[in-house]
Amino acid sequence: MTAPTTSPTLRERLLPSRRTLVVLFGVAIIPLIYAGSLIWSNEDPTHHLDAVPAAIVDLDRGATPNTDAAEPVDLGRELTDELLASRESTNFDWIEEAPDAAASDLASGEVLVVLTVPEDFSAAAVSPADDDADAARAATLSIETNDGANVIVGSVAKSVGTAVTESLSAQVSAEYLENVYLGFSDIHDEVAEAAEGATDLASGAHETENGADDLVVGLADVASGALDLSSGASTLAAGARSADEGAERLSAGLQELDGATAELPESAAALDTGSDAVSSGAHRVADGAADLDATAAVAASSAQSIADGAAQLSNGMTRLAGGTASLSSGLTALVADYATMTDAQRLAALEGLAARASEADTVAEGLAASSGGLAAGSAALVGTDDHPGLAALAEGASTLAAGAAEVDDGATDLSSGIDTLVGTLDSLTTAIAEAATGADALADGTAGVAAGADGLAGGGSALADGASRASRGAQRLDDGLSSLSSGSAELSRGLTDGVDDIPDYSTEDAARLSDVASAPVELDADRANEVPAYGWGLAPYFMSLALWVGALAFYLMMKPLSEALVVSQRPAWLVAFGSFLPGAAMGVVQSALMVTIVHLVLGVEAASLGGLYAVAALASVTFVAMNQALVSLLGAPGRFIGLMLVVLQLSSAGGTYPVQTAATFFQALHGWFPLTYAVESFRSLIAGGDIGITPGLGVLSLWLVGSLLVTGVAAARARRTTLGAPRASTAALA
Incomplete structure (x- = not known):
């Protein structure tokens, strides 16, 4: 005898269930989570540059301006001390290093910027005060970044370097004008002597x-x-x-x-x-x-x-x-x-x-001779x-x-x-x-x-x-002539010294000095492993995101576990691995297509194209395994968690600005997620260098193995559930 069934009431038909409410709430907050996380992680990166590691290399040997009253200057030391003491949020976190150590840290990503003060920096800065206009030259600072670590840092570093050169230019111009005015003081003293x-x-x-x-x-x-x-x-x-x-x-x-x-x-x-x-x-x-x-x-x-x-x-x-x-x-x-x-x-x-002065000197010499x-x-x-x-x-x-x-x-x-x-x-x-x-x-x-x-x-x-x-x-005439001779000699000496101290520049010399004095400090920005376009620097970020979305999309369309394998009574690890293989194959295809189109159609050249294919395949397979584990273990909520994980990884990966400029929360997450290492590996493989490649291979492999283990647990649970269910349920699952 069949038990009577009761039809749902009108209220039950109109109001969703609690499960449905939770699902709807989760779907509703997805845009909020995405927008909030991405905006939060990139809220104000240019005012958090004081967390970005940078090195300064001071090779300056100092110099002394070519004036009698001038003091020796060491602009390199002054700049180094000023940068090390700076606590401005728009300045980098500077440390002083030797040239070899700075180059090694830049190549490894330990520091993102290296500012070098050359040996002749102070000498070049004071060169406009020399008598030889041909020797005048601008002082040059060298700032170096590594596009293999972060492409945007190169632009930010250039802006910071430009601010430093402008500040130094003002200081050098002040030093130059001070020396010019000191020269006028010397001329004034000599002319005063001539006047006496x-x-x-x-x-x-x-x-x-x-x-x-x-x-x-x-x-x-x-x-x-x-x-x-x-x-x-x-x-x-x-x-x-x-x-x-x-x-x-x-x-x-x-x-x-x-x-x-x-x-x-x-x-x-x-x-x-x-x-x-x-x-x-x-x-x-x-x-x-x-x-x-x-x-x-x-x-x-x-x-x-x-x-x-x-x-x-x-x-x-x-x-x-x-x-x-x-x-x-x-x-x-x-x-x-x-x-x-x-x-x-x-x-x-x-x-x-x-x-x-020259004419007066000539007249004075003639008068001195005549008076004698x-x-x-x-x-x-x-x-x-x-x-x-x-x-x-x-x-x-x-x-x-x-x-x-x-x-x-x-x-x-x-x-x-x-x-x-x-x-x-x-x-x-x-x-x-x-x-x-x-x-x-x-x-x-x-x-x-x-x-x-x-x-x-x-x-x-x-x-x-x-x-x-x-x-x-x-006798009076003789006394007057003696005074006249002495005064003429003093006048001649003062005028001669004054004329010697007054520079005599040609039009070309004056133009050269004007150019140097107007821009006494220049910036030589050098990018190691430079990429030719901004899109090349962001390609690793977008490629990693694309692979994650591809893996997520695969399990929106496909079941995480093969039902045939689940009911086959095979070991759980074999069920998990067998269910993983189609997704892994799709991941390899997705990564290969992506790299090929990016390379051939978009024109992004890779420093190591083969390595890029290999690491992209590993990252894609890892992301497939992670999404499979989430969905096989949690079902539909696993897909939701996969959506949340991608935004957290994007916010903490440092794909655009350095992660040091993000909020502390995202800096703490930065080293844990695999998308971070995929981004860093892709950067080095495209731009050059080896930052993040070895750690990336290790971390992606660990996440892959861990995800497969979780999928094995989910497969074992599904197999137990399937074997204990009635035959009708088993048929329905199949």
Whole structure:
């Protein structure tokens, strides 16, 4: 008798069962889990770079800028210390390593970035400050990544490296401008020294001008006195010649008188002796006066030449003082406006200053030479031990005046004696008449001598006064010329040093320096095992996902356990393995098709194509085994877990950004799931290197064996269930 059946109520037909509600809830949260996990794992990777391991290799040997006040710099050490101390979330987790260790860690994936500071980094950074523009070059940093570890790290590292170079560029530019301004300070000090020399030069020129004025006035007096002296000397010479002639006639008359008058032998002898002396003295006076006249004329001409030279020197000094003032103001304006000027304007200003300084240096050297010659001429005019000058001329004039006065006195006495003799000796009329005639001529000559002697004495006195004043002026001129010479030398030295310190660049040199100074630090980004396109770097991630989805899809369509094998009463391991073989075969086919299309159609070249086929087959078979184990053990919920596992693996695999930038939860899962190792192995097989290949083979094999064991347990349970069921149930299962 069949038991009556009860039909479901309306409520039972309208409301789903609890199992159905759980299934619907699970299906509803699948998008949430996928979106939430993927967004969470990639929420803000660029602000979690401080977890990405990176190495810095500092080979910099430091350098010293080419300026007197500059300090040595070691930019490599400064950069290393700054990066090691940085705790910025947008910077890598830096460690300092030796070159070999850094290269080994990059190849193995222990570090993802290596930044190298070359040996000549500091030397290149300060090279724009050298005088040789051809030696100027940009300092270059080298940053290296490995696309076999992560392709996106290369782009991120380049961005970080660019930020580092920009920061260093600002620092190097500041160092360069500081050295430029220090150079201007040196130029300013040297020009200040030149300005001080110009001040001394102007003071010496003023003193020289005053001394030259005094010298000109004194020499004018000397010239006037010399003219008077020359006139008096001429008169004296004419009178002396007349006296000489009269004395000779007088001597002849007295000799005749001596012969005619025996009574007056002694007087006649004395008169004869006196007349001879007067004649001889008159000769000497005439000769000395002629020499004095010639010397005075030469002195007057020399004095006038020195006066003209002093006036020209004063004019030249005025022009030189104006030139140095213009040079100083030009330098002050250049230093004040330097920061706002373009390189071309700076170059033009420096070239103008160099030209002015060179011209002023040339003028200063000429003035120094002229001042030395003027000083020597003035000293010669004043007089030396070997060449007596104006003072000796004045002394000679005084002596000549005194001698002329004595001649005048002797001639007067002689004339008086002759007059007495004429009055006393009337008997000697004839002889005395002739003597009287000679005496008259002598008297006339001595009168002329007396007049010339007076003029000579006056001219000699004026000459002595002018010579004294000229001597004082010449001394002041000599002092001024000494100061002028010293100031000229200091000015020349300061201007020469300033010109030497002012760089003289050509247009090409200026353009090169401008280019280097505008970008003093460059970045040389190098990617080991570089792939040519972004898709190549993401291919391992997508290929691993594709293989997992392929395995999941297979067991959506196929049963995880072969019913024929389950009811065949064979061992559980054989049931599990026999049920696995169709899925494994499909996995191999899927992986082979995928690699072939990716390689031939999409053009992704693999560093090891054979290895890529082999590892892809292993990964695909492993994913098939995992999905088989889940579905055979749990049924439909196993498929749901398979969907959840794929999103967890995608979020923790580090397929895009490094896993170090993900949340801690995903970093903890990273090393456990097989998809992680499939991604790492595919990267190395496509890009090159050996990161993750050996561990990947081991981990995938472990997951494969473990999944087969779980499937064996599920097969044993299914076999027990099947063998204990009624025959009808067994038929239904089949």
